[in-house]
Amino acid sequence: MAYLQNLEKSLYNLVTETSTNLPKDVRRAIKAAKEAENAGTRAAMSLDTITTNIVMAEDNVSPICQDTGLPTFKVYTPVGVNQIEIRKAIETAIAAATGDAKLRPNSVDSLTGKNSGTNIGAGLPVVKFEQWENDYITIKLILKGGGCENKNIQYSLPTELEGLGRAGRDLDGIRKCILHSVWQAQGQGCSAGFIGVGIGGDRSSGYDLAKEQLFRHVDDVNPIEDLAKLEQYIVEKSNTFGVGTMGFGGEATLLGCKIGVMDRLPASFFVSVAYNCWAYRRMAIDINPETGEIINWHYQEGEKITFRDEEKEEAGDNKVVELTAPISEEQIRSLKVGDVVKITGRMYTGRDAIHHHLIGEGVEAPVDLNGQIIYHCGPVMAKDENDNWVVKAAGPTTSIREEPYQGDIMKKFGIRAVMGKGGMGPKTLKALEEHGGVYLNAIGGAAQYYADCIKSVDGVDLMEFGIPEAMWHLSVEGFTAVVTMDSHGNSLHADVEKSSLDKLAQHAERVF
Template identity: 75%
Template sequence: MNIENFQESMYQLIVETSTNLPKDVRRAIKAAAERENAGTRAAMSLDTITNNIKMAEDKVSPICQDTGLPTFKIKTPVGANQIEMKQAIYHAIAQATKDGKLRPNSVDSLTGENSGDNLGGGIPVIKFAQWEKDYLDIRLILKGGGCENKNIQYSLPAELEGLGRAGRDLDGIRKCILHSVYQAQGQGCSAGFIGVGIGGDRSSGYDLAKEQLFRTVDDVNPHPELHNLEEYIMENANKLGIGTMGFGGETTLLGCKIGVMNRIPASFYVSVAYNCWAYRRLGVAVNPETGEIQEWMYQDGEKIDFAQPAATEIAAAVETPAEQNVITLTAPITEEQIRELKVGDVVQINGMMYTGRDAIHKYLSDHDAPVDLNGQIIYHCGPVMLKDKEGNWHVKAAGPTTSIREEPYQGDIMKKFGIRAVIGKGGMGKKTLAALQEHGGVYLNAIGGAAQYYADCIKSVEGVDLMNFGIPEAMWHLQVQGFTAVVTMDAHGNSLHEDVEKSSFEKLTQFADRVYK
């Protein structure tokens, strides 16, 4: 094999997967956008998402800042040298990271140290299998952490909240899958795609679930019963009303693929792999002699460009100032200003904000802040950053991360430092809501995955602290312009997330009755 060519082919696969959503995924997102009524929060969010997809493609920059855990699945003709292929993939991953196409995402689980090049400690995951064909089939998925955290595995029989007993039969499986969509709420950047694995053990069940994510969104399950179940789930999960980002709406699920394998008598697992709308998976057929790409996969059918009128029409409807109450915020923000905001308000931020995610929240709970945070805004974000030759930092991708992980710290930190607003996605819990009310704070929801859209709002990087935590976890000082987000938790005890969770739970209970005999 010509290994230089192979490395270049892998580089292309990585960059394309990170920056250009496949055609089948685009079609599913377009269909979702068409189902929402213009002017709703769901339509506005989908508009941001489709704009972001277009921007990422045009700039050849990451669709979402979270590279996830890059996973390659490779089928090789008998005799192919797996060792040299692995090395070439490692080089291609390191190069793509250096070029700002991937975020350095490989973190030592014990020390917390970021390797900086996406390598080390078992990362990336590369799985080989042999087959009888004469070419290499190489697929890559970049599945982010927020949606990965919403994967769930059921062991049947089980008692499911809202649905009652799920037994060891097709109807029990049906209940598990509906429940999996409900429990994800908006935290995995809905609308999402699910892969379901029935049977196996705890690890092979999840493998089977993830394998389903390599199917094409519009394929037809050859197994008639599973085909029927997939259709049932698509129709009914979308009645839960969780909607884009958990803001409520018509589309909660964009795809459902179910696979089955045998189990052993004592075990009955249903494993669900949840993937966000930023469903970055591609594949290539590679010539085993030349190392060159012969064909790209998932590229059949119509390509939705998202520069088309559908998206811009919605934008026009949403951006009509008369219809929307848009409030401009610039830090330092006063308590009075914050107490005027209420759930549903759209805010536009100009001026400074500071990133802070997992490591920073833990750090701030028992240290002083490196900067004065009084009246300031914290952005739950781990960006992709590149340093130029002059030593200046540039933001390459910067969408929000899942906020609920900061729940144990958030309220206390806001009070301790006088922080007035936090931006993230997926919402936060009761402890934070109480703190917002007591202290005078708001939670602002940004659109998860819209990393190019928000990177564009960041006009300069003014500084950085705590770089020892690594690029995604450091505290970046960002100057922004027109950074738009929605108030989803206010200082009056209101939470849109709580409301959507309650209403979707009521809807879930309507599916408790047996459907499959």
């Protein structure tokens, strides 16, 4: 086979493997988190769902999470290798993998909102080239989702930080910024997560350096002694915050911290943090520049945890409630924070575009939403041989983006439950109390697990918004989530944010 065809095939395999099979070092970190968690807690149940999902994604060769992220490639080539050809081969492979539902179409025109459908668009995928003196090509790929990307943060020192006070231009100021970055992410970037940190540079090179750190191995040791100490310190202290998996509280908040450093301008001092969810999808391959074939896969060291023979976590002391829409106000008001719900029957997806649309004056919903459940989800969909839609991956998206709309939309259409992840704010909490509604937290990233609970796709509206944003009519069975905001003014998210701030504030004293 010709070089180009082989190269495309190698890249297709890289994309598929990255999206569907979590690397060994990440699996080991998740295993350690699971072992540290107390049995019967919501966090333990969530980790159980996460590991079940990892197994399903590998077996189904389907996306671990429905948000297959923004593909970023880093390519190292020997002098003389044609980089233009590699870029074209990457685009071909990305489009093919999208066609085969290994990736969700994620490339959206920022002005028109139109989804290209192929993951190819202005500036996407991101491909960065570097030349080197080795005689082979290395291609690294990271698929980093939007929810965790939104939790990235950049500090300009000196600065004042909530809970920690002043962070100055020294190692201790850096320490405070990084601790703060973990706290501010709460569970919204699908904790327990991993962070890459870039010290120095300007705003853009600092973030690049931070993201670059995410290619390091979870269990490597920083060659710079001060940074090795800081990395260890950050993981240890972050895990005392009690944010926990999905922000449900618990022992595991951060699974890895990797810090890189570069010079800065005299006037600037940036600390840039790239937050990555537990669905930490990055892989790399070495390619023979003569044949285009893969000669080596990276991240193969150490034991592979399969998560196949794990004992199932039970719901512990949590009350389990069966729910079927349409739901009455009385039923909703009987639910309390901490209850586990199992939904059977109808639910409708609706995320950013739908909420923006439905809030419009005089706009009618395409279906009767009275008593119904709205699921904040942008699924990966495919057509079967009979031209029917099937769900390939369907975990929740970050709900807080709908905060400006949610309460009003629930009241306007009579919606009784909204489900997503990461929780919502005071405006929604107030509306839940006034109207009689609940917020349900599903397990972020568990896209295979939830796809399996979806028994049929019975219709779709507003397809003009693209696959992730359309309103899908789903029929589900045993779809499990936790009540984290109820109609009595209680919010687990507000409680965890407050108690973790107290924990953060215990680290205001100088350490380094």
